[in-house]
Amino acid sequence: MSKPTLPSPAERNAAMAALPDWAYNPKERAIHRSFTFADFNTAFAFMTEVARLAEEANHHPDWSNSWNRVEIALTTHEAGGVTARDIALARSITLLAGP
Numbered sequence: 001m002s003k004p005t006l007p008s009p010a011e012r013n014a015a016m017a018a019l020p021d022w023a024y025n026p027k028e029r030a031i032h033r034s035f036t037f038a039d040f041n042t043a044f045a046f047m048t049e050v051a052r053l054a055e056e057a058n059h060h061p062d063w064s065n066s067w068n069r070v071e072i073a074l075t076t077h078e079a080g081g082v083t084a085r086d087i088a089l090a091r092s093i094t095l096l097a098g099p
Helices: 009-017 040-057 084-097
Strands: 023-025 030-036 062-066 069-074
Touching (some): 009 023, 009 084, 040 062, 040 069, 069 084
Antiparallel strands (some): 023 030, 030 069, 062 069
């Protein structure tokens, strides 16, 4: 399998336009989003479903959970930044989270 490549900044920005709740952090070269749920159980159930998506994609988030909040960062470490794999997983996570 070939190493993932980084999109140009313009390509990354165009992809990010379709993910308005995600933000690019240039220092970390990652995209981030915070999710808030009604309680811990709902947040943990969400994390379980994200874990399933991540396993299917063989691409895993950097994340944390504090009670009803889940923080997710996506980056492709081997490429040194955000790639199409991160954008695709962010889309899937967004769909999972719903409106």
